[in-house]
Amino acid sequence: MEHKTDVVIIGAGPVGLFAIFELGLLNLKCHLIDNLDKVGGQCAELYPEKPILDIPSRISITAQDLTDNLLKQAKIFDPVFHLNQQAEVVEKTEDKKWKITTSEGNIIIGKCIVIASGAGSFVPRKPPINNIDLYENKSVFYAVKDISIMKGKKILIVGGGDSALDWTINLAAIADVTLLHRRKEFRAAPDSVLKMLNLEKQNKLKFLVGQLSSIEGENGKIRNIEYKTEDQTHLIQTDYLLPFYGLKMELGPVAEWGLNLNENLIKVDTEKFETSIPSIFAIGDINSYPGKLKLILSGFHEAALMAQQCFRYCNPDKKLVFKYTTVSKDLRKKIGV
């Protein structure tokens, strides 16, 4: 699918979300790409329930409430979201626009790019097991895309969070599932834990306490998994291994776009927050400049200044008139105040 827009924002964390609003004030339209299945970046993924205490005028707001409010505010300007996919390739088109291709094959063409990719894209944390890469996507999966291949098979799921528990419960209905976790307590929702323990009581799944230690097999096919308890090792025969150790952030493809980097951060100026490549901007946690503080607050400021320069690229013949939102009748009408 090919889309055209003014600005393509890579990353829908708090800063990417606020950028939609700032660009919208200047009549610029946006498409956003994010690897996660939801907006909010670190706020939504890492600490949704924690209260943030340094958002101006908010004495305390949970990271999820902040995300929800930012999304509501951004939606005034009809952004288009492409979630569950990574921005992979950035190319210049013949008419000097940017063409971005995502891991799902979506193509988005825009006049400017705003990289708001934070500490990078969220990717699964892989267990440090020798040769695990030889099994990946054959018999080791960090996400389940095709349930049908699991039917009637032996599956070992590792982890104690929501993904581990949810898949344990779901797959127990169609496969021979064993859950392995390092302790008897879980960080998953208590509801899921109860469900899992009930299924275990009814012998519909097995639950083992221990730590994954190695894989045996050949040609990408697992024969046995070795796991450790206090001072013993055990073998368990399995067809598939699903490790769920949470997500970590990785810079990812951003490193390959030819931008000037400084220790995995993108260098920008502090007037327009533009990168070493004209019409590509970087705002939020991903950028670096003297005095940078990795705060949501700083990202908001950067978004406002970036938008001014995007306007100039998108409307070379128009004059940019600075206006307060308090005088904008248009905006008031849109919001209904």
Next chain:
Amino acid sequence: MGSIFVNDRDGKTHKLDAQKGSTFMEIIRDAGLDIEAACGGCCACATCHIYIDHNWFDMLPIKEGDEEAMLDQTFHILKTSRLGCQIEYEDKYEGINLTLAPE
């Protein structure tokens, strides 16, 4: 100012200056040793995993809920595993021995 001993992943021991109020993670990071501490101490990344010497382990404050849950996301867990960002240095830890967990 006190001091702590930290064994790096090559088995080398470093004596580091430790200031009250700094976390073990901060002391190790600021000394330039290889501790990723990706979340900067928010108990949200588990990349500050350290082992505490047996003789000292019981002196430490007990783990709060978040820390045990975050440890679930690391590997090579031992009984003496802790997250370095969740423990602040105090005078009574003078001379404590810590080891960086494998990456």
